[in-house]
Amino acid sequence: MKRVVTLTVNGEQRQALAEPRVTLLELLRDGLGLTGSKEGCGDGNCGACTVLLNGRPVNSCLVLAVEVDGSDVFTIEGLARSGALHPLQQAFIDHGGLQCGFCTPGLVMVAYALLQENPHPTEQEVRMAIAGNLCRCTGYDKVVRAVMAVG
Amino acid sequence: MKPFEYVAAGSLAEAVSHLDSAGPAARPLAGGTDLLPQMRYFRAHPPLVVDVKRIPELRQLSCVGEGLHIGAAVPLADIAAHPDVTRLYPAIAYSCSLVGSVQIRSRATLGGNLCNAAPSADTVPGLICLGAHAVVTGPAGRREIPVEEFNTDPGKTVLGTGELLVEVVVPPPPDRSAVSYLRFTPRQEMDIAVTGVASLLKFSEGGMVYQARIVMAAVGPTHLRARRAEGVLEGQRPTAELVSRAAEEAAGECQPISDVRASADYRRHLVGVLAGRTLLKSAEAQGIRV
Known part of the structure; x- marks a missing residue:
């Protein structure tokens, strides 16, 4: 049976219908049209679906939509403000921290969460923070440099 | 789904x-x-x-006189960062910080790590060393089960139909004791223990081993105590020779299998190495030079 799920997405209150088996990622992509968050593995290994749930980074493929009723969700679509990229997004471009771009929304969101908690992380802290995000293009070095440039 | x-x-x-x-x-x-x-x-x-995340009893994380209460639905990230846990139970905080990735630890719980009953679960060996117990509620009321007896086989627990893990209670660490946990994984993050060993060493005032607990992960159907190795240590003055003898004994006590992550022989070898290192680490944490 479908249920009404009410949540705040990127500061805006949204409502959608979801069966219990629908994940938060599916709700964002198919129910709310926010296709920035990607599905890579669907089981929590790749991090491409990372969003902030009540301020903390989570794999949105491992969260049921019905679990987040009343919660606050922040996605990659919420980062750029009035057309201007967030400094972290700009740093990924400046340092070549992406190639195909599929993992990028997840990496940016987990890096954003790290910088919220720890504004000046060491390289080791950045590497540990992004360990749950797979990237097959960059070899991670450029991603680390991009995050360090902002932190 | x-x-x-x-x-x-x-x-x-x-x-x-x-x-x-x-x-x-x-x-x-x-x-x-x-x-x-x-x-x-x-x-x-x-x-x-x-x-079960909205049940208050499962959300509490508190350190009071009689020990540490970890609600079954508290995320690992909260446990690993809690100031009382890092101060009084550093091995528990450390083992919580080993599970999965940042994203996983925002959601995954110690209760789930226990109830999933994987013999490789990282949070369990330290709990067993410290004599933690699980508080369970169900149709027949409330009962307490030592964490050591909670899992019965891979994926199997003592929970009956309708029973729910409420919290894990860890007693205060004994005086003059320290616990440490070490695991081997090919990757530092986002990996499952090929083998893990935790130890507790409690010393007498004179620096003898008063009590030893050694718990091994991923080398049996459940987490295993290395009781013979504990016996090697108890009542003795800790020396490098004694620690190696205990580590060898632990390697002889484990019951590993070969699977996709490692052969049984390699796991047995790892028990010996990790047991020795964790014993040295626990001794060092108490200022005992071996």
């Missing part, structure tokens, strides 16, 4: 009543990082999923 019913329980009584009436296939949902992949890959087909 196959369709299922979902209910978010607001109280222990409500959760137990739902789990009991839906039968043994119903599943409680805390962090979901194990359950949802199982459902996605059709390894679990619960007709009913009971979300």
Whole structure:
């Protein structure tokens, strides 16, 4: 049976219908049209679906939509403000921290969460923070440099 | 995922009543990082999923006189960062910080790590060393079970139909004691222990080993105590020779299998290495030079 799920997405209150088996990622992509968050593995290994749930980074493929009723969700679509990229997004471009771009929304969101908690992380802290995000293009070095440039 | 019913329980009584009436296939949902992949890959087909994250008793994390109370639905990230846990139970904080990735630790819980009953679970060896017990509630009321006896086989626990883990209670660490946990993984993060060993050493005032606990992960159907190795240490003055003898004894006591992550022989070798290192680490934490 479908249920009404009410949540705040990127500061805006949204409502959608979801069966219990629908994940938060599916709700964002198919129910709310926010296709920035990607599905890579669907089981929590790749991090491409990372969003902030009540301020903390989570794999949105491992969260049921019905679990987040009343919660606050922040996605990659919420980062750029009035057309201007967030400094972290700009740093990924400046340092070549992406190639195909599929993992990028997840990496940016987990890096954003790290910088919220720890504004000046060491390289080791950045590497540990992004360990749950797979990237097959960059070899991670450029991603680390991009995050360090902002932190 | 196959369709299922979902209910978010607001109280222990409500959760137990739902789990009991839906039968043994119903599943409680805390962090979901194990359950949802199982459902996605059709390894679990619960007709009913009971979300237990809104039950106050399962959300508490407090350190009071009689020990540390870890609600079954508290995320690992909260436990690893809690100031009382890092100060009084550093091995517990450390083992919580080893599980999965940042994203996983935002959701995954210590209760789930225990109830999932993987012999490789990183949070369990330290709990057993410290003599922690699980508080369970169910249709027949409340009971307490030592963590050491909670898991009975891979994926199997002592929980009956309708029973729910409420919290894990860790007694205060004994005086002049230290606990440490070490594991071997090919990757530092996002990996499952090939083998892990935790140890507790409690010393007498004169610096003798008063009590030893050694618990091994991923080398048996459940976490295993290395009781003979503990016996080698107790009542003795800790020396490098004694520690190596205990480590060898532990390697002889484990019951590893060969699987995709390692051969049984390699796991046995790892027990010897990790047991020796964790014993030295526990001794060093008490200022005892071996």
